[in-house]
Amino acid sequence: QVILLESSARYGGWLWSTRRSDGAVFEHGPRGIRPAGPVGWNTLNIVADLGLENEILPVTYSHVASKNRYLYVNDQLHKMPSGIGGVVWTVPPFSRPLLLSIAKEILVKKGTEEDESVHSFVSRRLGKELADIAIDSLCRGVFAGDSRKLSVRSCFPFLYNAEQHRGSLVLGMLLGSGPTPNVIPGPLAQRSRTESWAQWSLRRGLESLPQAITDFLAQSGRVELHRDATVKQLCLSASGWEIHLEDGVISADHIISALPAKALSSALPSSFQHLIQQLQDISTVTVAVVNLEYEGSILPVMGFGHLVPSSEDRGLLGVVYDSVPFPQHNAPNGESTRLTVMMGGAWFQEVFGTPETITEECLLATATEAVQRHLGVTASPCWSRVALQKDCIPQYHLGHWQRVESMRSYIKKNLLPLSLAGSCYDGVSVNDVIISGRTAAEGLLGTGV
Numbered sequence: 001q002v003i004l005l006e007s008s009a010r011y012g013g014w015l016w017s018t019r020r021s022d023g024a025v026f027e028h029g030p031r032g033i034r035p036a037g038p039v040g041w042n043t044l045n046i047v048a049d050l051g052l053e054n055e056i057l058p059v060t061y062s063h064v065a066s067k068n069r070y071l072y073v074n075d076q077l078h079k080m081p082s083g084i085g086g087v088v089w090t091v092p093p094f095s096r097p098l099l100l101s102i103a104k105e106i107l108v109k110k111g112t113e114e115d116e117s118v119h120s121f122v123s124r125r126l127g128k129e130l131a132d133i134a135i136d137s138l139c140r141g142v143f144a145g146d147s148r149k150l151s152v153r154s155c156f157p158f159l160y161n162a163e164q165h166r167g168s169l170v171l172g173m174l175l176g177s178g179p180t181p182n183v184i185p186g187p188l189a190q191r192s193r194t195e196s197w198a199q200w201s202l203r204r205g206l207e208s209l210p211q212a213i214t215d216f217l218a219q220s221g222r223v224e225l226h227r228d229a230t231v232k233q234l235c236l237s238a239s240g241w242e243i244h245l246e247d248g249v250i251s252a253d254h255i256i257s258a259l260p261a262k263a264l265s266s267a268l269p270s271s272f273q274h275l276i277q278q279l280q281d282i283s284t285v286t287v288a289v290v291n292l293e294y295e296g297s298i299l300p301v302m303g304f305g306h307l308v309p310s311s312e313d314r315g316l317l318g319v320v321y322d323s324v325p326f327p328q329h330n331a332p333n334g335e336s337t338r339l340t341v342m343m344g345g346a347w348f349q350e351v352f353g354t355p356e357t358i359t360e361e362c363l364l365a366t367a368t369e370a371v372q373r374h375l376g377v378t379a380s381p382c383w384s385r386v387a388l389q390k391d392c393i394p395q396y397h398l399g400h401w402q403r404v405e406s407m408r409s410y411i412k413k414n415l416l417p418l419s420l421a422g423s424c425y426d427g428v429s430v431n432d433v434i435i436s437g438r439t440a441a442e443g444l445l446g447t448g449v
């Protein structure tokens with residue numbers, strides 16, 4: 001018997017889509033999922049099992065949204081280098097061809113530290129300019145985080161493993177560098193490969209995925225689903241756990257916790273001090289997500305969007321040009337442009353103060369001013385929505401791998417009937433959190449593919 005407990009009134013967590021009555025879709029959390037690799041295939045296998053194939057909106061590698069990503073540096077948009085030309089020639093804002101950094105990388109000695117910040121790792125292997133501009137921006141565009149604090153070993157394990165196993169990122173990319181989960185691509189995942197998908201969404205927004213999962217589970221009758229059911233306190237008993245909710249107690253042999261680490265830490269018995277402390281040490285950042293809609297086609301460039309390095313503007317992380325990869329989410333009547341401005345992250349407090357005191361008006365004004373300055377859009381948006389996503393992305397700071405290893409070995413040593421899943425441990429993407437749940441369930445059942 002499986003019981004699912006969710007504290008809020010809806011399932012899906014950060015997968016959160018607004019469907020306007022005229023058919024337009026706006027994402028307040030993730031907007032694109034990568035199909036590639038075993039973790040990507042695993043999600044597509046689930047999508048197919050749920051019968052959502054016809055809802056898929058694929059974006060291929062040849063699409064303009066896959067080819068063009070921009071950086072906003074020195075008050076200008078610069079297309080990120082791509083293709084052979086982008087590697088061989090000097091492409092601003094960089095002062096020398098990437099090929100030089102790549103060629104030298106093969107000769108750089110292997111690092112000796114057990115972990116290193118993403119910024120320090122890339123500075124050492126590829127040079128400071130790439131770390132300051134490209135990697136600083138990348139960490140903002142995935143973790144909303146600071147590359148000088150984030151761990152390369154936990155945030156980009158393939159880079160860390162490439163250096164460890166092959167002595168070089170270039171060789172690691174050419175030769176492969178480490179084990180991957182064993183997942184067999186089903187027909188939909190195979191189609192994504194044949195058709196070269198770079199990312200995908202769903203016609204009614206990504207929230208349709210958790211909605212389809214919960215509908216399927218409810219119909220199967222094999223899982224009890226509870227909304228508005230906050231886990232308040234966990235007590236270990238002779239036969240397993242007693243889970244205390246606001247209005248009752250549930251018994252369980254085993255808990256797979258996909259709660260944010262801090263929520264789990266405050267529910268655990270105080271005798272598990274080691275575990276509580278490690279969970280509390282996993283910090284999170286807040287991101288202000290501002291969806292904007294403009295009448296007509298107003299973008300000066302076409303692409304996925306642009307990122308802003310922290311040296312240019314600490315609080316403004318980037319802008320996604322949603323209507324370019326997913327025009328199907330536009331309202332069917334009349335041409336419009338949908339953008340999402342993301343702000344704050346690791347710099348939220350410094351730039352905006354506490355999330356409790358900042359107003360939606362201030363965030364909306366900051367977002368529309370950025371669109372005006374970066375993209376030259378002088379028109380006002382015809383529709384907007386501000387979502388303050390508190391503590392939405394965990395930060396895998398230096399030593400994160402040790403923290404996770406130590407928690408799992410504490411659980412094992414003390415024979416605790418507990419598994420850790422979700423974005424706080426082994427990866428923050430939608431694919432990562434889905435596979436983390438699967439791994440936990442398979443560990444419990446003693447199965448595994």
Ligand SMILES: Cc1cc2nc3c(=O)[nH]c(=O)nc-3n(C[C@H](O)[C@H](O)[C@H](O)COP(=O)(O)OP(=O)(O)OC[C@H]3O[C@@H](n4cnc5c(N)ncnc54)[C@H](O)[C@@H]3O)c2cc1C
Nearest residue numbers: 007013014029030031032230231263392422423428429430
């Ligand atoms: C703005 C933004 C953009 C993103 N973009 C992308 C993207 O483009 N692609 C991508 O792959 N990923 C993206 N991500 C990352 C990805 O969406 C998340 O990391 C992932 O959805 C987290 O899933 P989760 O289930 O681990 O956590 P959550 O979604 O946080 O789910 C945890 C659930 O636990 C519930 N809960 C909390 N406390 C309790 C309690 N005490 N009792 C019971 N329930 C509780 C919460 O209500 C919530 O529903 C983005 C994230 C954000 C915030």
Ligand SMILES: C=Cc1c2[nH]c(c1C)Cc1[nH]c(c(CCC(=O)O)c1C)Cc1[nH]c(c(C)c1CCC(=O)O)Cc1[nH]c(c(C)c1C=C)C2
Nearest residue numbers: 034069140141142143144305306307317318319320342429
């Ligand atoms: C500007 C802030 C953010 C943007 N997206 C996110 C933030 C914080 C969150 C996010 N984006 C991606 C992931 C999943 C990573 C994965 O492993 O699949 C998450 C959690 C996808 C992503 N977005 C960008 C990159 C380079 C990636 C990695 C995968 C891929 O290459 O597609 C770049 C990017 N993100 C944002 C913008 C404006 C942008 C670049 C133009 C928004």
